[in-house]
Amino acid sequence: MNKLEKLINELCPDGVPIQEFGKLAKILRGASPRPINKFITSDESGVNWIKIGDINTGNKYVTNSKEKITEEGAKKSRFVKKGDFILSNSMSFGRPYILGIDGCIHDGWLSISGFENYFISDFLYHLLSSSKIQRVMAQKASSGGAVQNLNAEIVKSIELCVPPLAVQEEIVRILDTFTELTTELTTELTTELTMRKQQYEYYRDSLLINNKFSERVLLKSVVKKGCSGATPKKGEEKFYLNGTVPWLRTQDVKFNEIFEINSFITEEAVKKTSAKWIPANCVIVAISGATAGRCAINKVPTTTNQHCYNMEIDETKALYKYIYYCVYSQYEELLSRKQGARGDLNSSLILGITIPLPPLEEQQRIVDILDRFDILVNDIKEGLPAEIAMRKQQYEYYRDKLLTFKKLEK
Known part of the structure; x- marks a missing residue:
């Protein structure tokens, strides 16, 4: 029996409680001071103005903002603190991010705070990112086939499992380890691809650009x-x-x-x-x-x-x-x-x-050399996204499996 199974058997053998998100956290919509241009400032003492454009796809944390607003603008907006969650409620809605900075959010975001008694931040991130919860948000945000924006009431109504904190910690450890291994593999493959490309370009240029004999x-x-x-x-x-x-x-x-x-x-x-x-x-x-x-x-x-x-x-x-x-x-x-x-x-x-x-025979020799390098580079290039996609699918499969619990019957 592994550590996670042991914890589940000890701490929640009959299942875990399922509760509406709104009973576990404070969920509020952001607010935009208008006209926003009046409140944008270049002063370093300004308050971070966190926009969807500040987020890099795939990032877990929000660590900076490109713009700041004045203290007066902040009073007309929604202030969020480091460690809170924000959730996009329009465009690519439903994506959670953990704040690494304090700041203000506009009405394209929802803020999620006050969940510390129920969730570890990293566990909540994995939970909100899971396939099941993402599907629920998409379904609840749809009306008559047209996708609508999320709102605070929809997010509050989502039912979440609440396992013991020790179980959450172990799940986070497993998923973070998986993510580290995937990142390490991706870095190694990318480095190998870069090196092979440099070799290819060196030999190509030697044969075709710096060729002094033909x-x-x-x-x-x-x-x-x-x-x-x-x-x-x-x-x-x-x-x-x-x-x-x-x-x-x-x-x-x-x-x-x-x-x-x-x-x-x-x-x-x-x-x-x-x-x-x-x-x-x-x-x-x-x-x-x-x-x-x-x-x-x-x-x-x-x-x-x-x-x-x-x-x-x-x-x-x-x-x-x-x-x-x-x-x-x-x-x-x-x-x-x-x-x-x-x-x-x-x-x-x-x-x-x-x-x-050069003569045709020499041309063929050069083509054969460059073909071999081209195949090697393209094999790695094609293999890299395929390997990354496979690792992502593995991660999502195990994440969703780890986040599936038997419901505790009252």
């Missing part, structure tokens, strides 16, 4: 055919409805090989607009706005939007995968060439970059 040529000298795509007129159903022609968009161009395309246009769009088919294994460069300079390889024939510049490589001179790596290695150079208010590229700016051009 003749350098203009990119255009190895391009058999280049073209931009097109975006058929929006609102014209005949160009989009039931389309079967794959149509690659710029947001899908992100230093990758593209095997699947999820946007489509019609055959009529190809016939009546500038959209055109390109063969598989073109090197595609995004040429517009925030995505400009990113590159990809289409592994299937496709059309593209007008923000893609598509290069079919002359296979007698260069390997398409080698050219992809060359363009990838010059991402910063391409960024420096962007023009106009949006920061666009064009065919001349792209085709004007220079690349080393």
Whole structure:
């Protein structure tokens, strides 16, 4: 029998009491002095003005606020103390946070205080974050299918289990240990990913940017055919409805090989607009706005939007995968060439970059080396969120299991 089971058998063998939250804590809505701009101050002696925007997603504690309000404003607001809870009652409502600072809260928050006789703060945090309680809050805040804001009365009506404090302490210890192990693993994986990326970039730059042994040529000298795509007129159903022609968009161009395309246009769009088919294994460069300079390889024939510049490589001179790596290695150079208010590229700016051009056999050797690094980096990159998601699911499963108690019958 583990320690938690022993405590439960000793302290609450018949179950734990279930009570409405409003009987266990003081729950109040925040308040906003208006107009708020009148009360914002840069004076260091001002009172912390805690807003939803001050909270980082996933954080447990509120440790700072970007703005302060005057003492006069504080009198018209809701003052909260370090150690109290605040609960968002709008937008992403129902998320609990423990205050690490004193301050005032606006009416987008509820304050929760005076629970110390019933709950340890960390236990209450886990309890309010649990799947069951989050579902209850969502259900109670809904009316006729439309999600409404939480209010103090709804939160007061939520029924919570109240195990003995010693049981709460042991549950907190277990869940905190689990969280520490997850954080440690995530840090290790992130560090490994960073190191592998640095290795990859070092070898890539050594082979492609600092290569002094191969003749350098203009990119255009190895391009058999280049073209931009097109975006058929929006609102014209005949160009989009039931389309079967794959149509690659710029947001899908992100230093990758593209095997699947999820946007489509019609055959009529190809016939009546500038959209055109390109063969598989073109090197595609995004040429517009925030995505400009990113590159990809289409592994299937496709059309593209007008923000893609598509290069079919002359296979007698260069390997398409080698050219992809060359363009990838010059991402910063391409960024420096962007023009106009949006920061666009064009065919001349792209085709004007220079690349080393060794014999095809040497190109293949370089591709093989970079492919191995790319696979390693991407395996870790894909494995990292998958591992984190799995750990999160494990934590939530055990948290919900640990927070499920038999109800004490009176």
